[in-house]
Amino acid sequence: MKKMNLLTQILVAFILAIIVGVLVGPSVEIVKPLGDLFLRLIKFIIVPLVLASLVVGVAGTGDIKRIGRMGGITFVYYMFTTALAVTIGLILGNLFAPGKGIDIPASTEKVEAAESPNIIDTLLNIVPTNPIQALVEGNMLQIIFFAIFLGLAITMLGDRAKTLYNFFDELAEVMYKITAIVMKFAPIGVFGLIAPVVGKYGLSVLLPLLKVILVVYIGCILHALLTYGISVKAFANMSPLKFFKGIAPASLVSFSTSSSAGTLPITIKSAEENLGVSRKVSSFVLPLGATINMDGTALYQGVCALFVAQFFGIDLSFTQQLTIVLTATLASIGTAGVPGAGLIMLTMVITSVGLPLEGIALIAGIDRILDMIRTSVNVTGDASAAVVVNAIEEKRDVKLSQGVSA
Ligand code: ASP
Numbered sequence: 001m002k003k004m005n006l007l008t009q010i011l012v013a014f015i016l017a018i019i020v021g022v023l024v025g026p027s028v029e030i031v032k033p034l035g036d037l038f039l040r041l042i043k044f045i046i047v048p049l050v051l052a053s054l055v056v057g058v059a060g061t062g063d064i065k066r067i068g069r070m071g072g073i074t075f076v077y078y079m080f081t082t083a084l085a086v087t088i089g090l091i092l093g094n095l096f097a098p099g100k101g102i103d104i105p106a107s108t109e110k111v112e113a114a115e116s117p118n119i120i121d122t123l124l125n126i127v128p129t130n131p132i133q134a135l136v137e138g139n140m141l142q143i144i145f146f147a148i149f150l151g152l153a154i155t156m157l158g159d160r161a162k163t164l165y166n167f168f169d170e171l172a173e174v175m176y177k178i179t180a181i182v183m184k185f186a187p188i189g190v191f192g193l194i195a196p197v198v199g200k201y202g203l204s205v206l207l208p209l210l211k212v213i214l215v216v217y218i219g220c221i222l223h224a225l226l227t228y229g230i231s232v233k234a235f236a237n238m239s240p241l242k243f244f245k246g247i248a249p250a251s252l253v254s255f256s257t258s259s260s261a262g263t264l265p266i267t268i269k270s271a272e273e274n275l276g277v278s279r280k281v282s283s284f285v286l287p288l289g290a291t292i293n294m295d296g297t298a299l300y301q302g303v304c305a306l307f308v309a310q311f312f313g314i315d316l317s318f319t320q321q322l323t324i325v326l327t328a329t330l331a332s333i334g335t336a337g338v339p340g341a342g343l344i345m346l347t348m349v350i351t352s353v354g355l356p357l358e359g360i361a362l363i364a365g366i367d368r369i370l371d372m373i374r375t376s377v378n379v380t381g382d383a384s385a386a387v388v389v390n391a392i393e394e395k396r397d398v399k400l401s402q403g404v405s406a
Helices: 006-061 064-096 119-124 131-137 140-183 186-200 203-236 240-257 260-275 279-292 295-311 318-334 341-352 359-364 367-405
Strands: none
Touching: 006 064, 006 140, 006 186, 006 240, 006 260, 006 279, 064 203, 064 279, 064 295, 064 318, 064 367, 131 140, 140 260, 140 279, 186 240, 186 367, 203 240, 203 295, 203 359, 203 367, 240 260, 240 367, 260 279, 260 367, 279 367, 295 318, 295 341, 295 359, 295 367, 318 341, 341 359, 341 367, 359 367
């Protein structure tokens, strides 16, 4: 019999997990350690992988201008697509009014609002005072900063830092190899992650909030198909089908783990091997995206803010909805790529337009279900940026080489 490829294996595991979860119910929890083990295995790759591959990526170019340009394009793409995602969320939320006609009592539980971060401090905090601590804590932006500097200095020193360059080059290769080994375990891991979620949530929990679940899912799928489909076609002339198929391992794993940071090694691997993104681009764009680019989260925050307003019978003006676009875009940047972080940042969005925070408690009960799809979109969005930036860089390189040879 022909061996199934990895993507098919993951899909089969996914479907099996849903069937087993439905049939067995909450006691399927017993398989959870398999999921947790998989998650730990990918997580331990992240810090050395990002550090080593970004150092090599930067040292390979040694061109600070290129990094600046790449950073600029990536940032604009991330912000624009995120704002678009919230807008899609708000349009669907207005159209389908998921918060109207719900008959569950509002909770009286007190919810604390997350503090909105101080912009200056957030920016300053990108510079680590102790890079080793940044590595130990897995602070991604600080690691990116440190890696860029290391890469640049290694290039400037040339032969004198050759050993260090080779060290990072080999470390990166070794970490890629480990990713490939761990990936073989993905189908079992996905099974171990999905089955307990399916087993835990009964219809009685999901049904009253089915409308909000549907609106978030439809919004996320629409955003992915339209925004990313069109972007990869327009900028990279890549067929959307090839894009979605190529990134599918990462989309499925992030759906199961609800963590874009945790999925990073698989996102990098899929982008490079299946979508032809160069290591220079993937090692920079993807870790940055896993940290600041959260389109699915922003879309969900837009829908949920409207949901809360509708539930309490509060009308939001056009200006208030614009405020939501702005705060949800900012809140999503501040959202960590870990499970449930988007719910905490939702408090910021809700307070920005003066809605009652008690509304959050309604969503909290089903948040994991929403987290899965939003994380999957977060990760798919990062990969679309990698494809776009890669195409722009390639075109520039071709132009430059033609200019040189002319
Ligand atoms: N779980 C999401 C992620 O890792 C963040 C969120 O909770 O919205 O991308």
